[in-house]
Amino acid sequence: MTPPPAVPLPDIAACRVLVVDDNAINCELLVALLERARLSCIETATDGLEALAAIERFRPDLVLLDLMMPRLDGYEVCRRLRADARHADLPVLVQTSLTRPEDRARAFAAGATDFVTKPLNAAELEARVRIHLQNRVLIRNLRQYRERTASELVLARSMQRRLLPGPAAIAAMAAAGLRLGAHFEPSSELGGDLWGLRHDDRGRPVLYLADFSGHGVAAALNTFRLHAILRGMDFADFEPARFLADLNRRLCPLLPDGQFATMLIGVVDAAAGVFRYASAASTAPLLLAEGGLRFGDGSGLPLGIVPEVAYDDRSLPLAPGSRLLLYSDAAIEVETGRGVLGEDGFAGLAAAAFAGPAPLPDLVARLQTAGTIDDDLTLLVLERPPGGTGPGAP
């Protein structure tokens, strides 16, 4: 008695089987056995060359292969199949009257998947055929699922990249006497981070970084909504706290319970030498200036929890020669093996990276070396070059 399967088994009724044997009676016997196992798509071949031609034409899911045959033997058929990427994983069940262990070893070395000896045990043959075909169908179904979703996600990923400012917008920061560097890396195909760059009516750059709860497709859907809302909002008379409160009010009705976003948005006032910002539960902005390192204040209620929230206007000095780092929480939640990296650990890596000539790639490399990053990572570096503008990005 076969026990009832604990998980449903794949349906193999439509599977194709190629029977290869130079003996007509053996062929008939095998076909009869397969038909008894309710398989109906069966073809036969009587030597190795015929078998290879039939495999190209008939596209079997399993080959029952004799070893000793005229023209081309079973070992060579196996070897040729394994040398061809299209057939590398085609199950080949060798059936032979050779019983010595070295014959079996030779068949496996040639690439056989499985081996049965003649005279055939009908129940064993049926069981082996069934197992190989079930595996084949399972793998094929899983591969089809992966191919279909992967192609959907490739398209979606390129759409998500297009939400972000392009190289031209980043380079145009030089007009405001600033340099901007950005790193954006979702933890899977799609992510929940979004950053952007706009300008107020006085031409001052407004920079934001948002990070939605969760990751993957669902979080990405939210970044698209946030992006659409931000497109429609007025940046003319930009005031950080007021703007963030307005954004929260618009986002609230759209987000289901349990989904929220953290965000930091601020305007660079180069004339006054400050970055004025408001924050909704964001990471603390990190300032690297001549006087050393300093964290700003990222506290505030996340977006999307309650519609009426007041945010604080805050500011950080942005003197020539200083750099401001905005980052998603993945940067401080790097799993180091001794707990998470934390703000201080991150600041240490940033300080070391910014002593060098290519700070942003260096910081990314240092974070990756520090441990496992299992969330979407975004890093933004805003630099006010010492004594005016300079070429290139930080």
Next chain:
Amino acid sequence: MIGAVTACRLLVVDDSEVNRELIGMLLAGAGFADIAYAGDGETALRRLMSEPFDLVILDIVMPGLDGFAVCRRLREERRTADLPVLVQTALTGAEDRSRAFAAGATDLLSKPIDRDELLARVRIQLENRLLIRGLQGYRDRLEQELALARSMYDHLLPAPGRVAALAAAAGVEVAHASRFASELGGDLWGLFDAGGGRLGAWLLDVAGRGVSAALNAFRLHGLVQELQSLAAAPAELLAAVNSQAAALLAPGEHATLVYGVIDPAEGAFAYAAAAAPSPLVIRRGSGLLLQGDGTGLPLGVAAESRYELRRLPLPPGSGLLLHSNALLEAAEGDVERLGGWLRAAGGDPSGLLATAAEAGQRAGQAGDDMTILWFYRP
């Protein structure tokens, strides 16, 4: 052997210590480092039920629980149902061999154990398992992500309570049905209170299917929702949605939208359309009465597009049908045929949807998202 294979965890079950050691030695010689042993069936089962293993090499004849019984028990448990089990049998024991497969063995190893065969069979089973596990892991992760995304999509649609309240206020019956070609889709619809007992209704159909269509549907949904203040002015609402959509959609990304106001007092549906399928006036049980005009520039093509305000009569006893492109496509553009389906469907939009989906499949269509919204005036 590849590293992932030799990193697998194996359990060797045999009541003979000599056999256990022999098998262990052969496996260790091939690079396997993580091998555990059990000397009887009970111990083996206990370990397999509580610890993760990648493959078992199982002897049949053992005191107490024999190999057949162990195998059967493993197959009954979800946790071990697909665990590769290699059963050791004598090559000549035809009956044992059949029994082993009947008990759920994945493969047999001939006794006395031959090194090459043992390693070949272990490698083939483990490679297979690793391949399947990798693919299953991918599918499980994606299914979870897409299920969450789907629940967010459902959250975008008007809640049943809100539909009922708006329908009651306008004195109409609302019914709807939709299906996706994939886990996610690009069809969305919604209702607005247009004031004065009037009901606003919109239906959006984003080109493409799957995740990318849903991403665009989500952002366009946000735009439409934010323009509720224009609920009484369909042409203006469409122009406003379009001007913002043009800034968001990339070249080649299009969407169609129809928005209109059902005014029971006037007995009319006033609407504007952006390349949408024609709104249809129907009578319950007797098919199609009138076909509206859905033409207009699709959303996102040109920021300055203007839309025309059009009207369809909607007397008592009639109904309005809004639908995504796939419905008429399934009828191969034949409105008469659609009328026949409508008569057959009676008052049931899911019946119409099923008929259309079936016809589309028969016509060899790839399958697109399909949404049907209908509004009846009693």
